[in-house]
Amino acid sequence: MDSFYDEMMSKLYLDKDIYLDFRVTICAFKGLYVEGHKGIMLYNPNRIVINVTHKKNLEIIGSNMVINEIGSAEIFIKGNIKNVEVCLV
Amino acid sequence: MWRFALFDAVKIRIRGSLTFVANYFIFHNINIYKPRYNEGYVTFFVKSKDKNKVIDLLKQKFNDYKIIEDTTINNLVVSNLKRIGLSLGLLVITICLYVMSNCTVNLDIKGNEIVPTDTIKEVVLDFYEIPNFNKKLDTRKLVNNLIMLDGIASASVDKRGNTVFIEVYEELPKVPIIDKTTYKDVVSAYDGIITRMISYSGTPLKKVGDTVKCGDVLIKSKIALGEELSVDTYANGEVYGRVCIKKETIIPEMLVATKRTGRKIEINKFFGVKPKNPKVPFEHYEVELCQIKLDNTLCLLANKYVYYELEEVLEPTNFKENESFYVKEYTDKYITTLPSDCVFLRSWYNVKLLDKKVCLVIYYEIETKIT
Numbered sequence: 024m025d026s027f028y029d030e031m032m033s034k035l036y037l038d039k040d041i042y043l044d045f046r047v048t049i050c051a052f053k054g055l056y057v058e059g060h061k062g063i064m065l066y067n068p069n070r071i072v073i074n075v076t077h078k079k080n081l082e083i084i085g086s087n088m089v090i091n092e093i094g095s096a097e098i099f100i101k102g103n104i105k106n107v108e109v110c111l112v
Numbered sequence: 113m114w115r116f117a118l119f120d121a122v123k124i125r126i127r128g129s130l131t132f133v134a135n136y137f138i139f140h141n142i143n144i145y146k147p148r149y150n151e152g153y154v155t156f157f158v159k160s161k162d163k164n165k166v167i168d169l170l171k172q173k174f175n176d177y178k179i180i181e182d183t184t185i186n187n188l189v190v191s192n193l194k195r196i197g198l199s200l201g202l203l204v205i206t207i208c209l210y211v212m213s214n215c216t217v218n219l220d221i222k223g224n225e226i227v228p229t230d231t232i233k234e235v236v237l238d239f240y241e242i243p244n245f246n247k248k249l250d251t252r253k254l255v256n257n258l259i260m261l262d263g264i265a266s267a268s269v270d271k272r273g274n275t276v277f278i279e280v281y282e283e284l285p286k287v288p289i290i291d292k293t294t295y296k297d298v299v300s301a302y303d304g305i306i307t308r309m310i311s312y313s314g315t316p317l318k319k320v321g322d323t324v325k326c327g328d329v330l331i332k333s334k335i336a337l338g339e340e341l342s343v344d345t346y347a348n349g350e351v352y353g354r355v356c357i358k359k360e361t362i363i364p365e366m367l368v369a370t371k372r373t374g375r376k377i378e379i380n381k382f383f384g385v386k387p388k389n390p391k392v393p394f395e396h397y398e399v400e401l402c403q404i405k406l407d408n409t410l411c412l413l414a415n416k417y418v419y420y421e422l423e424e425v426l427e428p429t430n431f432k433e434n435e436s437f438y439v440k441e442y443t444d445k446y447i448t449t450l451p452s453d454c455v456f457l458r459s460w461y462n463v464k465l466l467d468k469k470v471c472l473v474i475y476y477e478i479e480t481k482i483t
Contacts, residue, residue, distance in 0.1 A: 062135045066149070093134050094143035 045075040047107060055083060055100040055107070063093070071100060075109070082108045121145065121157045123181035124166065126174045130154050140169055160184035215245045218275040226282055227263045235261060236278065241385065249276065292346045298331035300324045302482045304355035314347030324353065330483065353482040354457065356475055359446040363438060363470045366426045370396065375421040380404070380414045387417055394421040431470045435463070443474055454480035 028046065032038075045059035057073055064080060065072035068088050073081045088102030126133065130149040133156065137144050142165065147156040158166045163184065170177040192198055219242050221232050236242075239254050251269040258267040263283055270277045298314065303325050306318055314331040318324060333347035375394065379387050397419045406412040431438060439461055447456070457477040464471035 062138060063131045066130045066134070090130075090134070090147050092143060092145050093138065093147060095138050095141045 045081070047081065049104060049107065052085075052104045053101070055098075055104055057081065057098045057100075059096060060098055063090075063098070066090070068102070073098060078112055080110045080112055082106075082110050084108075119183055120160045120185055121181075121183055122160060122163050122166070122179055123155060123157050123183075124170070124177055125153055125155045125180050126170065126177045127153055128174065136173065137166070137169070140165070142166060142169075155180065160186075211245070212274060214247050215243055216240075216249070216271065216274050216276055217243050219278070220275055221278045221280070223279045223281060224264075227261060227280065231261065232258065232264075232278065232280060236276070237386070240276070242276070243385075295333040295344045295346060297329045297333050298347045298349055298351065298483050300326055300328045300330055300351070300353075300482050302326055302353065302355040302357075302480070304353035304482055306330075306351060306353045306482075307479055308352040309349065310351075311349040313345055314349065316349065318351075324482070349483070350481060351483050352479060354477065354479050355482060356477050357450065359442075359449070359474045359476070361442055361446075361472050361474075362466075363429055363431055363472060365429060365468045367429050369425050369427045370398075370422045371425050372398075373421045373423050377419045379417045379419070381417065382412075382414050385415075390417070390419070392419045394419065396422040396424070398422055429470075431463075438472065439474070442472055446474055447476070450476060450478060451480045454478040 045057065048056040048058075050056070057075070059075065060081070061074040061076065063071070064074050069084065069086055071083045071088055071090075073083070075081050083100065083104060084106040085102050085104040088100055088104070091099040091101050093099075130147055133154045134144065134147055137158075142158060142162050145157040145159075147154060160183075167177075219233065219236060221229050221236075224232060235257050236254065239257055240249055249269070249271050251271070254269045255267050258264055258269075258278070258280060265281050265283045267278065267280045270279075304323075306320050306322050306324060309316065309318070309320055309330075311331050314333050315335055316331050318328070318330050324330065330351050331347045331349045333345055334342045335345050336342045377390075377392060377394075379390055381387055400418045400420065402416050402418070404414050404416045406414055429438075443459055443461070447459075450456070455478060457479060459474060459476045461475065462473040464473065
């Protein structure tokens, strides 16, 4: 059985290799889950920057954001999320 | 997953930036929970299994680290072992839970409508005392004992937790077998006056208002066909009548009565247990049961069985003085012997004075089925 991501990729006609580096899941703009990160670059309650690949950063803009759990491969962020951007370094 | 951080975890505080601390532990494959930055200090939780590894890493980079909270299970046990009261309490609770889970305390009986619950309870308690610390219960034998009771067709016994569940199935009421092959007349069983009469089959020979004597034919088991010819049939019907029933009793001059001598024995029993073969030194005695409270704070209840010694005493009856008492007593006594489906109309009495004795005659007028 295909996972949620596999199904989504097949419906968008995209290669499966594209998402191998990192995944971002946003829950109702109140929580965010990042898989496959490389470290945290900047943290303050209104702006969090996460390194996802050696060329890309994930910039999360919001308010009252806190990190609930951070591991070697995943981060759980909780708060009011306004914007999520992937920036090229 | 972050819930683990609250229990079985260690809360650490260090001076530094959140990004550096987070990346440092990520690099060493350690998950940190709820990292918070406040005035130059970072506080975070780590799981208890990573505690030693984290301390080693902290010693390498951060010398001024501080463990704020340690909610690991080992730490909780060690810190609480010193508290004797808590340890004793836990021990007592554990023993109580073990004992309570093994003993039987309650008895749940259902499914009986005709057979009284007390009768079933007696049979069960004879076989298996409650409360009982024996975990094993021979359900087959108990079911056999219950089936031996009159009116019970089958039973099921189940023991769940500390309760014995008993479900009984009662026998269905027996249907009367009517023999319609033999032709018998419907005959009156009493002397009286007919008040109501329904004839289902046969030829009625009496009507409402007729006076009948015991043995009179009420409904004939023959039907006339024409003037000479008649056919035998099964006679059936319901005939009600006003009947007078006479009850006679002789009251002697002296009556044997029992009186308490004043000597008594008390036996206290807990948990509703009945005393088994109590050693009572009296030949004649009566038992009185009352509930007593031993302690107000714990509400410890006990059943108090008091055995009073009795002696037989001859007492004069004094019928003339206690006439109304004897009449009421014997009227109430004999009223229970009347047919169960009768309607009581009235009663009166007559007194015959004999030599040293009194003959009390009580008459009851009732309306009942006379067939």
